[in-house]
Each structure stands twice: as C-alpha cells, then as structure tokens.
Amino acid sequence: MISHPLAEFLQGLFHVYRTFFDHDAVFRLLKTDFAPFTREEVDRLENYCLEYGIQGAAWLRDVWTYGGEGDEERRAVMQDLHRRVLEYLRPIYDFCKLSHTGQEWSEFLFQTMQDWRIPEQLKHWYDEAEDRGDVQESASHVQIYKHAIQLLEECASVTGTEELNAEEMGLIIEEGLSEVTYSLVPPSLDHVTITTIDRSYMTDAKEVYVLGLNEGVFPRKMGDEGILRDQERTALAKVGVQLAAGALGQMFNENFLFYLACTRASQGLHLSYVTSDEEGSKMEPSLVVRRLQQYGYVKTIEEAPLSMPEGREQDYLWRPSQSLGLFSSRMSALMKGDPISSTWWSLYNWGLEMGYRGEVFFATRGMFDSNTVPRIEQSIVRGLLLRSDALTGSVTRLERYHRCPYSFYAQYALRLAPRKVKSFGAPEIGTFLHDTLRYLGEYLLEQGRQWRDLTEEEQESLCREAADAVMGTEERDAYEAQLYTRLTSTLSATVARLVDWSKKSEFSTTEIEQSFGMGTSNWRPVRIPLGKNYGESIVLRGQIDRVDEYRGPLGHYAAVIDYKSGGTTVRADEIYYGLKLQLMTYLLALEKNTQDRIGTAAALYTYVRNPQVKLSEVVNHRRAEEEKATIQELKNSGYFVDGDVLQSLDVTRAYQSNSPYVPIVLKKDGTPDSRTSKSLKTMEQFGLMKEYTKQIISNSGTQMMDGEFPISPYQKDKRRPCEYCEFQALCRFDGTRNRYRYIKTMTEEEALEKMEALQTGGATYEMD
Ligand code: SF4
Incomplete structure (x- = not known):
C-alpha cells in the first residue's frame, strides 16, 4: 500500500518540509494527481524548474524572475502556476515548522486531505476501476483511505498531549503506512490466490x-x-x-x-x-x-523446459490473450524464414475469426516493425536544412553526421533536444573556462599586450576578475563556493601555462574568438560547393579560440589554437572518416580570410585542465610545477609544420628535447623521434588534409541533400557514439537488426595515402 498515491501524498507532505522544497520531493507530491493541476501543467512546471534549477528557498519567493528576454510569456504562465501551487504548499510548510500534539497533527492532515479533495478523487478512481471490473484496484482505494483515517485517529489518541515535531510525525506516518497491506476478498470460489x-x-x-x-x-x-x-x-x-x-x-x-x-x-x-x-x-x-x-513424499519430479518443446505447443495454450501473447515468441523464427508449427497458424487464424484482431495485430507487429530510415524527400531536406540556398552550420554538426547520420538528423533537422536541466557538469565547466579565457584574451588585446607581459600578481587578480565576470558575484552557497575555488585554480594554472608558453614563443596572439561567417564578423564563412550538380553549397561557420602569428625573418606564419577542457586529440584517420574536421576547417577559414598570405605553422589543441601530479616524495611548489609541465595530459596536441618556424613556437626546443608546447621529441642527432613525429606534417601534407577536408565536407553535404540519414553509428576500436547519444529511445538501435559501421584504425601514413588516392581519383570515399 505504501505506493498508493494517498500513501505517497501523506509521506510527501513531510518530505517536502524535511528536504526544504527539494525538486523531487515537490514533484513527487504534485504527481500524486491530488493537486488541482493537470498533468501537463505539472510537467511544464517541472521542466521550467529543472531548466533554471529552481528548488529550496526559491519556492517561497513571491516573484520568479527566471529566463531572459523573449521568455516573458512563459515566465508569466509559470509565475501564475507557482502562485497556485504555493497556495497549497505554504500552509503545510508553515504548520510543519512548529511542534504539535498528535491530535493537532491528525486534524491538520485530515483537513489537508479535504482541501486537496482527496476523498472525491479516490471516489472517482474507485468508480473508474469498478466500471473496468478491476476489483483489486477499486478495493485498494477504499482500504487505503480507511487505513489512513484509522492511522490518524490512533495517532491522536495514543500520543495524547505530547508534542511532536514534523520529523517525528513524518516517521509515524511512514511507519504506520508501511505496515498496511491490502486484504482482498477472493472475487469468486474458483480462483487462484497469489500471496507471500x-x-x-x-x-x-x-x-x-x-x-x-x-x-x-x-x-x-x-x-x-x-x-x-x-x-x-x-x-x-x-x-x-x-x-x-x-x-x-x-x-x-x-x-x-x-x-x-x-x-x-x-x-x-x-x-x-x-x-x-x-x-x-x-x-x-x-x-x-x-x-x-x-522421506519418499515426492511423487513425481517434472522438469519444465525453458522453451516450448516441439510438438507440445498445445500444452501451453490456455487462454486467448495469453496464447496469442506466446505467438510473438515465434516471430523471430518466422522472420528468419524457419518453419513453425501449424498450431501457431491455426491460432493465428482462430484469433482473426473469433474477434481477437487487436491481440493478433499486437502479437505480430514485431514482424513488421522496422527502424530503417527511408530516404528523406528532397523538398523536406530543403525545408529543414537549407538557409538562403545553402546548407549552413558548424563543423561540429558535420562531425556528428559522420558519427551517425541519424543523430544529426534528429538534432539539427528535426531539432529535437532533451529537456534542459540546470547543472554544472563537464560541458558547463568547459564553457566557464572558455569564457574566462576569452575575457582575459580580449583584455590583453585591448591593452595591446601579450600573455608573456602578465606578472604573477596580475595573473591572480585577473583570473579572479574574469571568474567573477563570468560566474557573477552573487552570494554563493557551499557547493558554488567550492566550485568557484576549483575552477579559478584550474584557470590560474592554465593562465600560468599560457604565460610560460608565450615567454618561450616568438608567436603573438592576434585574434581571440575569431568568428567566421557569423553575425557581424569580418571573416567570411567557409563555402564549399556540393557535388552531383546540386547548385547549392555547404557553408560552415564557427569560431576559432585563438590565432597566434609570427612575423620575422622566416616569413609570416599562423597557428590556430583550440582550448579543450577534455582530452580531445586528432589523428589523420579521424580526419579521413570525417570524425575530427575542426582544426582543418579552422585552417581553411584562416586561408580564406587571409588570401593564403600566411603560412600554416600549426593547428593544435591546448588544454585547460589542472590534473593531479602523483609523486612519491614531498616537493616544493616550483618542482611540482616543473613535474606538471612534463605530464602528457597537458601537452599540446594536433599538427605542427615540419619547418624552421617550429623553433619559433617554442624557442627552448633548441636545448630541450621534450617541450610541452611543441611535443615532438628530438633524438640526439636532432631528428624527431618516431613516436612523436606523427604530429609533424609537411606543408604538402597540410595541404592534402585541407583539400581532403573540403572534399569530405562537400560529400557529406551532397549525401544530406540526397536525403541520406541512416541509423549508422560508427565503431572504431571500442568507441561508439551511442554511449552518449540522447536519441537512443528514438532510433531504437538494436544489435539484432542494426549494425555498427566498423571503421578500422589506420596509421598516419595509411590515412594520408588514402586521402591522396581519393584526391587523385584512384579510390572512392568510404562512408560505409
Ligand atoms: S543511439 Fe546510436 S544509432 Fe541511435 S541515433 Fe544515437 S548514435 Fe545513432
């Protein structure tokens, strides 16, 4: 009985008070369906509360001011709903704040049940269950109400004048309800009773x-x-x-x-x-x-086989619905084209003739169910994806297409999205660090200074200033305060690294968050014509975190840099399969907007992290920093040009064999070590990767225009996109009828060779 809505309700009242309007507690109470709100209203309010993290004291505020501009209409509706909900919750909260005698508690709970019109709702459910002939359910509504009233009466008489606080009373109610079980009179003489x-x-x-x-x-x-x-x-x-x-x-x-x-x-x-x-x-x-x-009391021992033995199917057929239910278990044999017993065909025909058409359809629908995505009509694709005669979007979208075309379709064509929940997980941490670095970078550019110009004191104060500007300076609770400390310490560690790198580099930061093709940006988008005589193009927009440039005796070079708080790296085979196109697209944007006047020095990820360093001995701060600089997790990754300019990206390479900023280990003879040299690419190889990127972007745009959005997730090594995909319930990927698109890991050389073969027309692009 403990799970009956009335039992949930009586416990929920105390839970809301005890947890001080915890999200789950409030909505558990509202979803008992006793509150005079529709389920839709409750769901909408729940989504709103999740999106803005509304719980606790926020429930007692008279005015809600969540959401930004353009959200006024929704805010007004939610504000009204909140006011109505609070009319029911506030009296409970106020009463629970003080201790009362058992008599007072009982009277209050009884009155609350009347206010929420619980007897009427139970009567309504009772009538519905009776109409359905569901004796068990109708009896449960009567019995729980009687037990609840009895419990309140006992509480009033047993506790006398002794005062109880909400905690104690809540416990009594919980205990009292957990003891209650239904006693159902068997509905007929010939019946089966299932009991504990x-x-x-x-x-x-x-x-x-x-x-x-x-x-x-x-x-x-x-x-x-x-x-x-x-x-x-x-x-x-x-x-x-x-x-x-x-x-x-x-x-x-x-x-x-x-x-x-x-x-x-x-x-x-x-x-x-x-x-x-x-x-x-x-x-x-x-x-x-x-x-x-x-002792010889056992007459017979019978073994029940796990599946129905052939020839004995009839023994398992007792009642129409149950028998037709078994029919579905024969579906897999039917689908494989295996013969099945004539009993099942007789049952199928009998079901159709005897008025069980619905059950027959239900039992056999698995046979006709398919999650194959048909080719989407071109007019629909144009309506959903084309903007001003071009497929537009970011490179991240394209990468998603290559991870699984259907997940791209769900997210960017159908624009489906999971409900928003206010949280501070990995994505939010990444955004915070990103925003603070942009704040600092813009500050430096405005001042005409470089990272290397920042003193240690300035670094500290600027990091705090940036964190406050991004996170706000409102009072923080314990969790937020702890988070703030952790994030500012990661930011400070990152800034210290950037300053150190800048001191060792002859490159200077010239652009921060340089967008291309967006809003009022002075950089044009990357536009690539589609194949197959489609007149349209695919237009890529985006934002480069940082561009560093070198102007000196060696010429004019640039490095595009992307900040990453995770562990993203890039390999040539991932470019080949379209899974990591970001850095090459940034180089294309740079090339386009500088008329190819600037040479490529590097396209790399630099990490915004503050990992732990494990040492077996106690060391001072300086030594700890040195140790940290050597750990792999913090080393830049990506591609570097194989040329003299590399020296300018980190001048210490001349006397140090292992640099965290240009992590290409040099051997004694000055040549790169084979394990790290894969990050080193010639200008021609950079050119090849960029050209290939254009080609794969064009191909994927063409496939989209063709309406190709199959459920086709890749699998490479043990990685699959489904693990973190929000659309699992939608695509219903199932290993028995769907397959992963297995793609093999290649060495850098193999991947480049394949790209070259495609460039020269010697091979075809492998999507599958
Ligand atoms: S769960 Fe897997 S198959 Fe389904 S849409 Fe997501 S990535 Fe594709």
Whole structure:
C-alpha cells in the first residue's frame, strides 16, 4: 500500500518540509494527481524548474524572475502556476515548522486531505476501476483511505498531549503506512490466490504451489548474526530487553513458514525450484526439497523446459490473450524464414475469426516493425536544412553526421533536444573556462599586450576578475563556493601555462574568438560547393579560440589554437572518416580570410585542465610545477609544420628535447623521434588534409541533400557514439537488426595515402 498515491501524498507532505522544497520531493507530491493541476501543467512546471534549477528557498519567493528576454510569456504562465501551487504548499510548510500534539497533527492532515479533495478523487478512481471490473484496484482505494483515517485517529489518541515535531510525525506516518497491506476478498470460489509466504497461513486451497525453493533463497540462508550475536540477544532477553530475532530465530521462522505453506493444501502440493540463475550458473534445490525426497513424499519430479518443446505447443495454450501473447515468441523464427508449427497458424487464424484482431495485430507487429530510415524527400531536406540556398552550420554538426547520420538528423533537422536541466557538469565547466579565457584574451588585446607581459600578481587578480565576470558575484552557497575555488585554480594554472608558453614563443596572439561567417564578423564563412550538380553549397561557420602569428625573418606564419577542457586529440584517420574536421576547417577559414598570405605553422589543441601530479616524495611548489609541465595530459596536441618556424613556437626546443608546447621529441642527432613525429606534417601534407577536408565536407553535404540519414553509428576500436547519444529511445538501435559501421584504425601514413588516392581519383570515399 505504501505506493498508493494517498500513501505517497501523506509521506510527501513531510518530505517536502524535511528536504526544504527539494525538486523531487515537490514533484513527487504534485504527481500524486491530488493537486488541482493537470498533468501537463505539472510537467511544464517541472521542466521550467529543472531548466533554471529552481528548488529550496526559491519556492517561497513571491516573484520568479527566471529566463531572459523573449521568455516573458512563459515566465508569466509559470509565475501564475507557482502562485497556485504555493497556495497549497505554504500552509503545510508553515504548520510543519512548529511542534504539535498528535491530535493537532491528525486534524491538520485530515483537513489537508479535504482541501486537496482527496476523498472525491479516490471516489472517482474507485468508480473508474469498478466500471473496468478491476476489483483489486477499486478495493485498494477504499482500504487505503480507511487505513489512513484509522492511522490518524490512533495517532491522536495514543500520543495524547505530547508534542511532536514534523520529523517525528513524518516517521509515524511512514511507519504506520508501511505496515498496511491490502486484504482482498477472493472475487469468486474458483480462483487462484497469489500471496507471500508469510501471509499464506490465512489461505486454504486445493492445490498449493510454493516457488523459489532454492538453496539459500528459501528457506533463506542467514548471514552473520549482525552486531549482536544470538547468545547476546538471548542474554538480553533474559533481563527483559526484547530485540528482533537473531539469525537462529529467523532461520526457524523461515522453516516454520515453509511448513505452514505446505499444510495449506488439501489435494496437492507442488514445489518448484530453478536449476540455473539468469547468468546460467547452476543452482541447487533447497535442503527441504531434498529432505522431502529422502522421506519418499515426492511423487513425481517434472522438469519444465525453458522453451516450448516441439510438438507440445498445445500444452501451453490456455487462454486467448495469453496464447496469442506466446505467438510473438515465434516471430523471430518466422522472420528468419524457419518453419513453425501449424498450431501457431491455426491460432493465428482462430484469433482473426473469433474477434481477437487487436491481440493478433499486437502479437505480430514485431514482424513488421522496422527502424530503417527511408530516404528523406528532397523538398523536406530543403525545408529543414537549407538557409538562403545553402546548407549552413558548424563543423561540429558535420562531425556528428559522420558519427551517425541519424543523430544529426534528429538534432539539427528535426531539432529535437532533451529537456534542459540546470547543472554544472563537464560541458558547463568547459564553457566557464572558455569564457574566462576569452575575457582575459580580449583584455590583453585591448591593452595591446601579450600573455608573456602578465606578472604573477596580475595573473591572480585577473583570473579572479574574469571568474567573477563570468560566474557573477552573487552570494554563493557551499557547493558554488567550492566550485568557484576549483575552477579559478584550474584557470590560474592554465593562465600560468599560457604565460610560460608565450615567454618561450616568438608567436603573438592576434585574434581571440575569431568568428567566421557569423553575425557581424569580418571573416567570411567557409563555402564549399556540393557535388552531383546540386547548385547549392555547404557553408560552415564557427569560431576559432585563438590565432597566434609570427612575423620575422622566416616569413609570416599562423597557428590556430583550440582550448579543450577534455582530452580531445586528432589523428589523420579521424580526419579521413570525417570524425575530427575542426582544426582543418579552422585552417581553411584562416586561408580564406587571409588570401593564403600566411603560412600554416600549426593547428593544435591546448588544454585547460589542472590534473593531479602523483609523486612519491614531498616537493616544493616550483618542482611540482616543473613535474606538471612534463605530464602528457597537458601537452599540446594536433599538427605542427615540419619547418624552421617550429623553433619559433617554442624557442627552448633548441636545448630541450621534450617541450610541452611543441611535443615532438628530438633524438640526439636532432631528428624527431618516431613516436612523436606523427604530429609533424609537411606543408604538402597540410595541404592534402585541407583539400581532403573540403572534399569530405562537400560529400557529406551532397549525401544530406540526397536525403541520406541512416541509423549508422560508427565503431572504431571500442568507441561508439551511442554511449552518449540522447536519441537512443528514438532510433531504437538494436544489435539484432542494426549494425555498427566498423571503421578500422589506420596509421598516419595509411590515412594520408588514402586521402591522396581519393584526391587523385584512384579510390572512392568510404562512408560505409
Ligand atoms: S543511439 Fe546510436 S544509432 Fe541511435 S541515433 Fe544515437 S548514435 Fe545513432
């Protein structure tokens, strides 16, 4: 009974108070359907609260000011809903703040039940259940109400003038309701009663079935005796301290329950046990079964096969719905084209003729169900994806298309999105660090300074200033304060690295958050014509976190840099498969907007992290910083040009073999070590990767225009996009009917060769 809405309601009242308007507690109460709001209203309010993180004290505020401009209409609706909900919740909260006698609590709870019109709602549910002929449900509504009233009366009379606070009263209600169970009068003389073993003594029956008689399961194996041993419990009982039964007592009890269950049968007793568990491990019958066998009480032992044995299907057909339900289990055989017993065809025809068309359809629908995505009509694709005669979007979208075309379609064409929940997880942390670095970068550019010009004191104060500007300076709770400290410390560590790198580099930051093709940006988008005589293009827009430039005796070079708080890296095979196109697209944007006047020096990720350094000895701060600089997680990754300019990106490379900023290890003879040299690319190889990127972008745009959005997630090594995909429930990817698009890992050379082959027309692009 504890899960009946009324039991939920009575406990929920105290839960809301105890947790001080915790989100789950409030909505658990509202979803009991006693509140005079529609389910839709409650759902909309819940979404709003999740989106803006509304809980706790926010519920007691008279005015809600969440949401920005353009959200006024929704805000007004939610504000009104909040006011109406609070009219019901505030009296409960105010009453719970003080202690009251049991009588007062009972009267209050009784009155609250009337205010929420609970008797009327229960009557309504009762009538509905009666109309459906659901005796069990209709009885449950009557019984729970009676029990609740009885509980309140007992509470009023037992506690007398003693005052109880909300915590104590909540506990009494919880305990009182947990004891209550339904007692249902069997609806007819010829019936089956399913009951728990401890209630079975109340029932006499012709045939009794006792299930689950496995060793250790029933009678249950008692573990250790707990804090008190049985001997100690006995000693305490002797001096008048009565405790719950110990392990020995419980064991006797279990055996006694088994004895009682067995003695309920007047004609036949059937005992059952399983021979293996869900994982296929062997399970033994219980000792009591073996003992009954030894005494010769067991007449027959029957083994029930896991599946229906051939030729005995008819034994399993008892009632129309149940039999047609079994029909669905034969679907897989039918779908494979295997022959199935004529019994099933007879059942199928009989169901259709005898008015069970609905059940037959339900049982066989699995046969016709498919999640194959048909080719989307071009007019629909144009309507959904084309803007001013071009497919527009960011490179991240394209990468999504290559991870799984259907997930792209769901997110960017159908524009489906999970409901927003205010949280501060990895994506929000990444955004925060990104925004603070932009704040600092813009500050430097405005001042005409470089990272290297920042003193240590300035770094500290600027980091705090940036964090306050991004996070706000309102009062922070303990969690937010801790988060603030952690994030500013990551920011400070990152800024220290950027300053150090800048001091060692002859490059200077010239652009921060340089957007291309967006809003009023002075950089044009990357526009690539589609294939197959489509007149349209694909237009890529985006934002480059940072561009550093070198102007000196070696020429004019630039490095595009992307900040990453995760562990993203790039490999040529990932470019080949379209999974990592970001850095090459940034180079294309740079090339386009500088008329190819600037040479490429690097396209790389630099990390915004503050990982732990594990050392076996105590070291000072300076040494810890040095150690940190050597750890792999903080080393820049991406591609560097194989040329003299590399020296200018980190001048210490001349005398240090291992630089965190240009992590290409040099051997004694000055040549790069083979393990790290894969990040080194010639100008021609950079050119090849950029050209290939254009080609794959054009190809994917063409496939989109063709309406190709199959459910086709890739699998590379053990990585699959489905693990973090929000559209699993929509696509219903299922290993038995769908397949992963397996793509093989290639070395840098292999991937570049493949790209080259495609460039020269010697091979075709492999999407599948
Ligand atoms: S769950 Fe997997 S198959 Fe389904 S849409 Fe997402 S990535 Fe594609």
